Amino acid sequence: MQIGELASRTGASPRALRHYEERGLLFPERSSGGYRDYDPGDIVRVAQIKSMIGAGLTTASIKRYIDCAREGEHGTWLELCPSLRAELNSIAEHLDAKQAELSERKQRLHSIAFVV
Incomplete structure (x- = not known):
């Protein structure tokens, strides 16, 4: 095809x-x-x-x-072989760190947006 x-x-x-x-x-x-x-x-x-x-x-x-x-x-x-598992774990850790960073930013945004 x-x-x-x-x-x-x-x-x-x-x-x-x-x-x-x-x-x-x-x-x-x-x-x-x-x-x-x-x-x-x-x-x-x-x-x-x-x-x-x-x-x-x-x-x-x-x-x-x-x-x-x-x-x-x-x-x-x-x-899964050991090297693939390590690479997937690394990606998951990176995503977890990014998610934590976004959560922290969201909290900061919330705190400045709603303070009067």
Whole structure:
């Protein structure tokens, strides 16, 4: 299938699909005319990539761990190896720190907005 069809079937833009290819996450064949020709299995692969990006992984991390991605009836999940677990914990800690910072800012905003 060509890039437009894969984009339509996955909800990823053609630009995103080209970016995934540039980052070594997708490997489409090329037709004799030079068009990208995607395998039906790339639909699952794009879903895995999108899920991992949505969880906060960078494309470099995804490239290292994409082979750990699995699809099940509840969507994409990862078989955790120690290095992946450490990276996911680091992302979670970063998000916790950001959440605490936002909460503190919200409290400061509340205190200056409602003081008369």
